[in-house]
Amino acid sequence: MSTTVTAPSEAPVFYVVDEHPHPEGHSTALGFWIYLMSDCLIFAILFATFGVLGGNYAAGPGPRDLFDLNLVALNTTMLLLSSITYGFAMLAMDKDRVKATQFWLVITGLFGLAFLSIELYEFHHMIAEGATPQRSAFLSAFFTLVGTHGLHVTFGIIWLVTLMVQVHQRGLVVANKRRLMCLSMFWHFLDVVWIGVFTFVYLLGMLR
Amino acid sequence: MSANAHNDAHGHDVHAELGVAHGSMRSYMTGFVLSVILTAVPFWLVMSGKIGNPTWTAAIVLVFAVVQIVVHMIYFLHMNFKSEGGWSMLALVFTLIVVGIAMAGSLWVMYHLNTNMMPSHDMRQML
Numbered sequence: 440m441s442t443t444v445t446a447p448s449e450a451p452v453f454y455v456v457d458e459h460p461h462p463e464g465h466s467t468a469l470g471f472w473i474y475l476m477s478d479c480l481i482f483a484i485l486f487a488t489f490g491v492l493g494g495n496y497a498a499g500p501g502p503r504d505l506f507d508l509n510l511v512a513l514n515t516t517m518l519l520l521s522s523i524t525y526g527f528a529m530l531a532m533d534k535d536r537v538k539a540t541q542f543w544l545v546i547t548g549l550f551g552l553a554f555l556s557i558e559l560y561e562f563h564h565m566i567a568e569g570a571t572p573q574r575s576a577f578l579s580a581f582f583t584l585v586g587t588h589g590l591h592v593t594f595g596i597i598w599l600v601t602l603m604v605q606v607h608q609r610g611l612v613v614a615n616k617r618r619l620m621c622l623s624m625f626w627h628f629l630d631v632v633w634i635g636v637f638t639f640v641y642l643l644g645m646l647r
Numbered sequence: 648m649s650a651n652a653h654n655d656a657h658g659h660d661v662h663a664e665l666g667v668a669h670g671s672m673r674s675y676m677t678g679f680v681l682s683v684i685l686t687a688v689p690f691w692l693v694m695s696g697k698i699g700n701p702t703w704t705a706a707i708v709l710v711f712a713v714v715q716i717v718v719h720m721i722y723f724l725h726m727n728f729k730s731e732g733g734w735s736m737l738a739l740v741f742t743l744i745v746v747g748i749a750m751a752g753s754l755w756v757m758y759h760l761n762t763n764m765m766p767s768h769d770m771r772q773m774l
Contacts (some may be wrong), residue, residue, distance in 0.1 A: 462695040467685075469731040469738075476742040483746040487753035512690050518680060522723055526675035631716055638712035642693045646701040646708075 441624030464617045471621045480593075482632050485587055486639060489580040492639075494647065497575035505570055508560070511641045514557045518592075521550030522630045529623050535611055540619075544603050547626070551596045558589050581640065583628065591629050598622055605625045619646055670725055678722025686714035 528543035562582070565571075572582040604620060606615050691697070691706040698704045720726040720739075728736050 470735055472731070472735050473738050476738050478740050480745060480749075483749050487750050490750065490754050491757040508690065508694050512694075514689075515686055519679070519686060523675060523679040524683075526670060526679075526723065529670060530672060530675065546715060569656055623723060630723070631719045634686075634712055634715050634719065638689065638708055642689055642708050643705050644690075646705050 445626055454639055461601070464614070467617055467621065468624075471624055475624060479632075482584075482587070482635070485580075485584040486635060489584045489640060492576040492580040493644070494609070495576035497577075499538070499575040499578065500568070500570050500642070503578070503646060505568075506644060507587055507639055508645060510557060510561055511637055514561075515637050517550050517554040518633050519558065521547045521554065522627055524550060525623055525626050529619065532612065532619055534612055534614060537606065537611055540611065541603060541606060544599060544606075546605075548599050549597055551599070553594055555589060559583070562586075584640065585636060588629065588632055591625075591632075592604055595626055595629060598625070670722070674722050678718055681718045681722070682715055685718060686709050 489532060524543050524546045528547060529539050531539035531543055565578075572577055572579045602615065602618055605618070609615055689711045692707060694706055696704075698707070719769065726739065730736070
């Protein structure tokens, strides 16, 4: 008891009395980064699944029969170009140039659509040949991993269009800059995941 | 008080309050050129089969992938030890540890499971 009975002025302070101000959106970047990290865990599990099941062809077609590296290289180029054009959009945004920002966002979206189209063409081609997700464990893992990435890109494009409408309506206000910054992280993150996909699935698949 | 000055003040506020590292034209282009090289070389190695040994090719391709991921992190995602007072980096390190455990553990365990528990084709054991 004696330790707690002290003069108020000498009482140890266990908490910050005056919390420092939190402006709106000050923690969005960190929060979004933590979301991306959790997304990273999803992809890690899908990569691990592919790593475990990637060799189980069930006497069906393997990577060498199915993959066309020229197509994958083209796809990778599309995603890489969309990454740099999004970078240009962010640079234009920093200078408050609405038209230039919108222009680069359109280009980014087009590259994203090209990526998706090529991926869907590849999927269609494989399924038409009978290499469906049900064919073997390898194909199930392949379609889940690559399909999840493609789904992320799809939602990224929907988000991109939404933001373009918002920038068109409200201009480059603080909230829109924050949103564009989040999408920037999302988009570049998807490119990072794609590095894993083309290396782990396609290139190493061809070497198996 | 012009609208422009107002915007500028806001622009600064955003970056100050979000603690977001800036990319410049120079850093984006550096990242882009590096990642083009780091993408093209592995594709070329695998497609041309320049290195006869698949194991070595795979190892080199994996090294290129890791380097390219780091390049993207630095030049496109603007990762450093200072953003968000180091919390971004902490979250990344934590994630990498979990990913490392999950990936290495799954591959290791399942590899041994496959090797050690493959059904034997020696039918005499079944009798």
